[in-house]
Amino acid sequence: MEPIMTASTIVSGANLVVLGVLVGVFIKIYSRTKAQLPLGMIFFAGLLFLHNVIGVYAYFSMMELYAIALLPYLLAVHVAELAGILIFLKITLQ
Numbered sequence: 001m002e003p004i005m006t007a008s009t010i011v012s013g014a015n016l017v018v019l020g021v022l023v024g025v026f027i028k029i030y031s032r033t034k035a036q037l038p039l040g041m042i043f044f045a046g047l048l049f050l051h052n053v054i055g056v057y058a059y060f061s062m063m064e065l066y067a068i069a070l071l072p073y074l075l076a077v078h079v080a081e082l083a084g085i086l087i088f089l090k091i092t093l094q
Contacts, residue, residue, distance in 0.1 A: 002063075004071040009059050011078040012052045018085045019049045025092055048085070052078075 023045045030038035055078070059066075066074075 002068065002071060004075055005059055005063060005066065008071065008075040008078050009056055011075065011082055012056045012059070015052045015078065015082050015085060016049060016056075018082065018089060019045050019052065022085065022089050022092065023049070025089070048081070052081075 023042055026038040026041045026045065029035075030042070
């Protein structure tokens with residue numbers, strides 16, 4: 001496996017962990033407030049979680065199909081996603 005693809009897989013795994021924590025936080029908020037907004041956030045985080053699961057699966061099952069020149073861009077997308085999710089989690093926990 002290419003080092004950049006390995007890095008992208010690791011970042012996607014980190015996204016899965018952070019999204020799991022975020023879903024847990026939204027479930028806790030929903031259980032206390034019964035508001036509709038946390039339900040929407042759970043759905044949104046769930047879709048991002050699914051996106052990362054599919055991405056990790058695709059890296060392992062179709063790694064020979066990815067062009068080497070494309071890998072830095074995929075890594076950048078996953079790093080940007082991780083940064084956004086971490087900021088979102090930080091704001092949510094304040």
